[in-house]
Amino acid sequence: MTSDFxxxxxxxxxxxxxAVLMVIQRNPVMSAIYLIANFFAIxxxxxxxxxxxxxxxxxxxxxxxxxxxxxxxxMLLNLQDEKALSERVNIRMVVGVMLAFAFLLEMGYxxxxxxxxxxxxxxxxxxxxxxxxxxxxxxxxxxxxxxxEVTSLLLLAAILGAVILxxxxxxxxxx
Amino acid sequence: MVYQLVIVAVFLPLAGFLVNGLLGRKLxxxxxxxxxxxxxxxxxxxxxxxxxxxMLGAPPEERSHIVPFFPWxxxxxxxxxxxxxxxxxxxxxxxxxxxxxxxxxxxxxxxxHGDRGFWRFFAYLNLFIFAMLNLIMADNFLLLFxxxxxxxxxxxxxxxxxxxxxxxxxxxxxxxxxxFVVNRIGDxxxxxxxxxxxxxxxxLTFESVFAQASAMQVGTPVIMWTTLALFLxxxxxxxxxxxxxxxxxxxxxxxxxxxLIHAATMVTAGVYMVARCSxxxxxxxxxxxxxxxxxxxxxxxxASIGLAQNDIKKVLAYSTxxxxxxxxxxxxxxxFAAGIFHVLTHAFFKALLFLGSGAVIHAMHEEQDIRxxxxxxxxxxxxxxxxxxxxxxxxxxxxxxxxFSKDEILWRTFSGGYWPLWLxxxxxxxxxxxxxxxxxTLTFDGTPRWDTGKHPHEAPRTMTVPLIxxxxxxxxxxxxxxxxxxGGGNAxxxxxxxxxxxxxxxxxxxxHGSVEVEYLLMAVSVAIAAAGVYFGRLFYLRxxxxxxxxxxxxxxFYKLLVNKYYVxxxxxxxxxTPTVQxxxxxxxxxxxxxxxxxxxNALARLFGWISQxxxxxQTGVTESYVFVFLLGVVAILGWLLFR
Amino acid sequence: xxxxxxxVLGLSAILxxxxxxxxxxxxxxxxxxxxxxxxxxxxxxxxIAFAASMADITGQALVFFAMAVAAAEAAVGLAIVIAxxxxxxxxxxxxxxxxxx
Numbered sequence: 001m002t003s004d005f006x007x008x009x010x011x012x013x014x015x016x017x018x019a020v021l022m023v024i025q026r027n028p029v030m031s032a033i034y035l036i037a038n039f040f041a042i043x044x045x046x047x048x049x050x051x052x053x054x055x056x057x058x059x060x061x062x063x064x065x066x067x068x069x070x071x072x073x074x075m076l077l078n079l080q081d082e083k084a085l086s087e088r089v090n091i092r093m094v095v096g097v098m099l100a101f102a103f104l105l106e107m108g109y110x111x112x113x114x115x116x117x118x119x120x121x122x123x124x125x126x127x128x129x130x131x132x133x134x135x136x137x138x139x140x141x142x143x144x145x146x147x148x149e150v151t152s153l154l155l156l157a158a159i160l161g162a163v164i165l166x167x168x169x170x171x172x173x174x175x
Numbered sequence: 176m177v178y179q180l181v182i183v184a185v186f187l188p189l190a191g192f193l194v195n196g197l198l199g200r201k202l203x204x205x206x207x208x209x210x211x212x213x214x215x216x217x218x219x220x221x222x223x224x225x226x227x228x229x230m231l232g233a234p235p236e237e238r239s240h241i242v243p244f245f246p247w248x249x250x251x252x253x254x255x256x257x258x259x260x261x262x263x264x265x266x267x268x269x270x271x272x273x274x275x276x277x278x279x280x281x282x283x284x285x286x287x288h289g290d291r292g293f294w295r296f297f298a299y300l301n302l303f304i305f306a307m308l309n310l311i312m313a314d315n316f317l318l319l320f321x322x323x324x325x326x327x328x329x330x331x332x333x334x335x336x337x338x339x340x341x342x343x344x345x346x347x348x349x350x351x352x353x354x355f356v357v358n359r360i361g362d363x364x365x366x367x368x369x370x371x372x373x374x375x376x377x378x379l380t381f382e383s384v385f386a387q388a389s390a391m392q393v394g395t396p397v398i399m400w401t402t403l404a405l406f407l408x409x410x411x412x413x414x415x416x417x418x419x420x421x422x423x424x425x426x427x428x429x430x431x432x433x434x435l436i437h438a439a440t441m442v443t444a445g446v447y448m449v450a451r452c453s454x455x456x457x458x459x460x461x462x463x464x465x466x467x468x469x470x471x472x473x474x475x476x477x478a479s480i481g482l483a484q485n486d487i488k489k490v491l492a493y494s495t496x497x498x499x500x501x502x503x504x505x506x507x508x509x510x511f512a513a514g515i516f517h518v519l520t521h522a523f524f525k526a527l528l529f530l531g532s533g534a535v536i537h538a539m540h541e542e543q544d545i546r547x548x549x550x551x552x553x554x555x556x557x558x559x560x561x562x563x564x565x566x567x568x569x570x571x572x573x574x575x576x577x578x579f580s581k582d583e584i585l586w587r588t589f590s591g592g593y594w595p596l597w598l599x600x601x602x603x604x605x606x607x608x609x610x611x612x613x614x615x616t617l618t619f620d621g622t623p624r625w626d627t628g629k630h631p632h633e634a635p636r637t638m639t640v641p642l643i644x645x646x647x648x649x650x651x652x653x654x655x656x657x658x659x660x661x662g663g664g665n666a667x668x669x670x671x672x673x674x675x676x677x678x679x680x681x682x683x684x685x686x687h688g689s690v691e692v693e694y695l696l697m698a699v700s701v702a703i704a705a706a707g708v709y710f711g712r713l714f715y716l717r718x719x720x721x722x723x724x725x726x727x728x729x730x731x732f733y734k735l736l737v738n739k740y741y742v743x744x745x746x747x748x749x750x751x752t753p754t755v756q757x758x759x760x761x762x763x764x765x766x767x768x769x770x771x772x773x774x775x776n777a778l779a780r781l782f783g784w785i786s787q788x789x790x791x792x793q794t795g796v797t798e799s800y801v802f803v804f805l806l807g808v809v810a811i812l813g814w815l816l817f818r
Numbered sequence: 819x820x821x822x823x824x825x826v827l828g829l830s831a832i833l834x835x836x837x838x839x840x841x842x843x844x845x846x847x848x849x850x851x852x853x854x855x856x857x858x859x860x861x862x863x864x865x866i867a868f869a870a871s872m873a874d875i876t877g878q879a880l881v882f883f884a885m886a887v888a889a890a891e892a893a894v895g896l897a898i899v900i901a902x903x904x905x906x907x908x909x910x911x912x913x914x915x916x917x918x919x
Contacts, residue, residue: 008821012829019833019856023840028849029830033850035852042859049826049870051878054885061885065876066855066892071894074848077903082846096802096842099809100835107831109542111824130875136882141877151886158890165897795915797850801841 008048015041020086026081028074039063051131177229178240181259184222184273185308191215199294204326209284210502212297216280216304220273227266232253235673238263241382248317255379260314265668268311268447268517270536271522275439276304278641282530283431285637286537288499296336297599300435303329307440311447314377316369321447323365323412326441331355334428342427350427357421360409368404371397380585381451389677395458402455402462406469413445414496415473415503420743422496426488430533433488438495438525447501453511453678467507467588471599475498476740479608482613483736486543487532490614494569495525497603501584504600509682510587511675512668517584519667522577523652526567527645531562534638535618538631545614550623554631557639559619561646566615568649570608571634571704576653582700583658586693599697601703608707618713658692826867833860847899847909851892858888 015038026106039062046055129135140148191212199208230238243258259265280300286297306325313319335351342350369379375397376384391398409415414422425437436442449456449466456463474497481493498521505514536543538555552559568575571582581604589597625631633639657663714721726733735741833856840853862881869877903909 004821012825015829015835016832019836022845022856023836023853028846030864031849031852038856039859044861045826045829045863046866048821049866051866051869051881054866054878054881057882057885061846061889062859064857066889069892069896070848070852073899076900077848077909079846079909081847082844082849083845088845092799092802093843096798096805099802099805099838100838100842102806103809103812103838106809106816106860107828109816111828130869130873131878135875136878139879140882143875144879144883147883151883154887154890158893161864162893162897164893165894226859237841790919793917794919797914798842798909805842 003159004048008045011041011048015045019070028079028081029071032071032074036067046131049131050129053131053133053136147167162163176240178226178242178261180222180225181242181261181312181765182244184219184269185259185305185312186496187215187218188301188304192298192305195294195298195301199298202294204317205284205293207290208294208297209280212301213277213280213284215301216277219304219308220270220277223266223269223273226261227270230261230263237672238342241756249330253379255315255317255371257309257318258314259312260381261312263671264447264450264515264675267519267671268443269308271443271519272304272307272311275522275526276300276307276435277529278644279431279439279487279526280436282533282638282641283429285635286431286533287429288635291652292336295812296333296429298331299332299336300431303333303436303441309442314381315453316372316381316384319451320362320365320369323408323444323448324362325364326436326444327355327412330358330425330436330441334425336428336432340427347427350421350424351426354421357418358411360421361408361418364404364407364411366408368401368408371401371404375401383452385452385677388458389680391458393458393460393681398455399459399461402452402459403465405452405455406466407447407464409449409503410469411445411618412448413442413499413503415445415469415500416476419473419496420746421476422740423489423492426486426492430488430536431531433492434529434533437492438529442499443522446499446506446514446518449503449506450511450515450675453506453675454681456506457509457678463507463509465507467504467593467596469673470500470505470507471588471596471603472500473497474498474504475599475603475606478603478610480645480736480739481610482606483733485546487535487545487548487618488529488543490545490610491525491528491532494528494607494611497607498525498569500603501581501600504588504596506586508584508588508591508593508596509678510584510591511618511678513580513583513587513656513735515671516667518650519655520568520580523576523648524565527565527642527649528569529797530638530642531558531565532556532643535562536636537634539625540629541624542629544616547625548618548623549621549625550619551631554620554633555619555633557633557642561639562619563615563644564646564649566611567708569611570708571604571700572608572708573701574650574653576649576651578701578704579653579656579658582697583656585700585748586658586696589752590692601700604700605622605703605707608704609711610616612708612711613715616712617631617647620712620716650741658693660690667692729788823867823871827864830860830867830903833857833863845910845912847902847911847914848896851895851899852909855892858884867868 006024018038022031022038024029025034039058043055043058043063046052046058055171191214195212202208239260239262241258241260243256246254246256248255260731280297283296283300287293290296303326306322306329308322310319310326311324312321331351331354334354335347337347360564372384373379376387378384378387388398394675407418411418422437422442426433428436477493477496481490481497484490484493498517502514502517502521505511505517534555535548535551535558538558539548539553542548564575571578573579585597585600585604588594588600629635654663656665656667658665659739738744837853837857837860841850841855844850844853862884865877865881867877869875869881891902899909902914906914908914
């Protein structure tokens with residue numbers, strides 16, 4: 001086992017554990033914390049997969065901006081803990097979880113019979129430098145220029161939408 | 176070619192119908208509508224005269240012409256067009272229809288004066304003439320049938336012309352419906368006949384059918400059924416047993432309608448049709464016997480009913496049924512030309528009698544019961560004289576028209592060997608004379624029996640002139656058919672001979688009998704007719720006690736006659752009521768409402784139920800929607816992986 | 819790195835399934851939102867794995883845009899949650915069912 005494998009399995013276990021913990025937690029703030037930990041693990045994985053810029057962006061945007069926003073909202077709304085799962089379980093949940101498990105099994109089916117030793121490596125040898133800033137920059141301002149510019153419009157729309165939706169009514173008619 | 180004019184003659188009344196029908200109400204001018212309506216038929220008559228003259232000038236082989244107008248149906252073997260056959264038979268009918276029709280149109284100008292539906296009347300009359308001309312001039316069965324139905328429609332429209340009036344036990348509308356429905360039953364027979372003709376001969380054109388028929392054997396079964404079916408149609412249109420019941424009810428319409436349609440023209444359509452198909456009937460001796468028997472029985476049956484009727488128009492209606500019976504008797508024994516001859520003379524005197532009765536009714540302010548008339552001959556001299564001439568003609572007194580035609584039929588019946596039918600016919604002739612003169616005497620002679628306050632006056636000129644013309648025709652009309660035994664050339668028989676040639680070839684013409692027997696029979700007919708005239712006058716003028724005593728001695732029989740042998744009631748119970756009840760209970764409530772409506776409603780309810788059941792999916796809870804997504808994803812993945 | 823590609827994809831699938839379970843199970847709207855973010859991340863991971871194994875930048879560009887969209891979505895979604903809380907005083911998604919039939 002090489003060090004790569006060890007590191008990968010450690011990160012994988014960490015990611016899965018924090019994800020499970022996030023889902024189980026009753027306190028929403030704790031859920032958010034665990035999710036942030038999960039994001040860190042995934043960012044490290046990105047680094048291993050030669051996506052340097054995206055790893056940093058993951059931390060900056062996801063963990064840094066989005067999760068902070070989420071925690072702000074949780075604090076703002078002063079949410080209470082949820083009730084225990086055992087009190088509110090219903091048939092839909094049970095069947096839903098079973099379906100998720102079935103989904104996993106279907107994915108597993110794909111792996112059965114696969115020759116794992118001869119599989120394609122995650123990183124093609126000789127492709128170490130694709131995810132650098134220079135590489136991404138070249139792509140963004142080259143091939144993906146139009147989507148790049150359109151994304152700015154998208155963000156504008158999101159800003160406007162968020163401002164209007166969350167605004168308090170001035171005339172106090174409908175709150 | 177001058178024969179093309181026939182198209183003008185046929186379609187001009189249609190134009191008259193359209194103008195009067197669409198613009199008549201707006202124009203609101205009686206003179207204009209009346210003259211327009213009469214002119215279209217008058218021009219038709221002129222054209223008929225021109226064509227007749229042309230045909231007279233041509234040799235007999237060249238007298239028949241086909242004038243095509245436009246193609247109509249062209250469906251493989253079945254082709255039928257608006258094309259007309261101008262030959263000896265159709266020109267005779269055309270002269271009758273347009274000539275008598277024209278006189279009746281002129282009469283109507285006076286009779287319908289002041290009626291608020293004046294323009295509608297003339298529109299309908301013109302439409303009728305159009306349909307009738309199509310009927311008689313057609314060169315194929317389908318166009319004839321078009322005219323056949325068209326005259327049925329116009330009969331309905333005109334019988335119910337005064338649609339807001341009562342009549343007998345119902346309304347004029349009921350009478351019109353009865354006429355139409357009974358005719359329809361006959362038309363069913365006609366259609367069956369046409370189907371059989373198409374199947375047997377592969378064509379509907381007269382020329383083609385009759386040429387093929389000439390090559391067939393006498394007694395072929397399919398021809399017998401065909402002719403029986405066609406004859407059923409004829410009994411409907413020409414009011415023979417069993418479908419005569421509509422004609423007396425048809426008297427609900429205005430008198431000119433009765434004169435034109437129910438005396439002179441429409442009811443003779445059946446006679447014309449049988450005469451036209453003479454070769455087919457000649458191939459089926461059984462049918463000919465049926466025709467003759469039905470004709471004779473109808474003749475005496477209707478005459479007996481006419482003895483006891485008290486409405487002036489009803490008497491004439493039953494008289495018409497009776498005379499039509501004579502025509503069919505003539506056709507049935509093979510005397511086709513004699514039957515057509517009687518059509519001609521009957522048109523003259525029956526139209527005359529109806530128009531005269533119209534003048535009487537008009538003078539008596541719509542009174543039609545002859546028991547309330549009497550002594551009118553001083554007040555209505557012209558009407559009286561013309562009516563009397565008509566009555567003498569129908570009674571069969573020589574030398575007026577009725578004698579020659581009726582006698583020819585009776586002679587041919589006897590000499591053909593059908594002496595039982597001859598006996599029936601002669602008896603009927605006697606009854607005819609009797610009831611006609613009962614009518615004349617009760618109406619015009621004797622002391623007045625009408626309520627004071629009525630001032631009968633003679634009719635205006637537009638009404639009396641046609642009466643005079645028809646009276647003249649009734650006098651001289653018979654001379655076209657003077658038989659050879661009396662020194663005449665029997666012009667009409669020879670004129671029509673080429674048309675009936677094929678039929679005569681097929682018939683076994685029995686020995687014509689000697690001239691002496693003919694004179695004897697003639698004398699018998701005249702004697703019986705004269706007796707009828709004499710007793711008719713006697714019992715209702717001087718010896719008025721006799722009828723009362725006869726009625727008293729046989730009250731049951733008299734009641735039977737007055738109530739027309741209860742035929743209407745019998746039909747009502749046996750046919751009409753079961754049909755109506757069956758339709759209402761079974762077909763309407765059972766099938767239509769119960770099955771069809773229920774099915775449609777059930778379908779609607781089904782969709783409602785489906786919607787109610789399916790809408791539960793919309794719970795509004797987001798998670799259930801996510802659940803469904805997941806379910807879909809797993810299912811599709813599963814299908815992709817495991818197929 | 820010589821980790822076989824299927825391992826990374828398997829990890830991605832497991833994270834995705836966990837996210838789905840969270841969406842179905844939790845009642846709090848914001849926690850549901852976070853689980854959706856987890857699902858998005860799982861997919862991003864698999865995209866980057868493919869980009870690396872095929873030495874094509876397209877996968878990473880897609881992730882770039884996915885992140886941008888996720889950010890926008892987070893902003894708007896949370897604004898909706900706030901508005902919803904103001905109206906209904908609850909963000910329990912089982913109780914918000916006005917779109918019921």
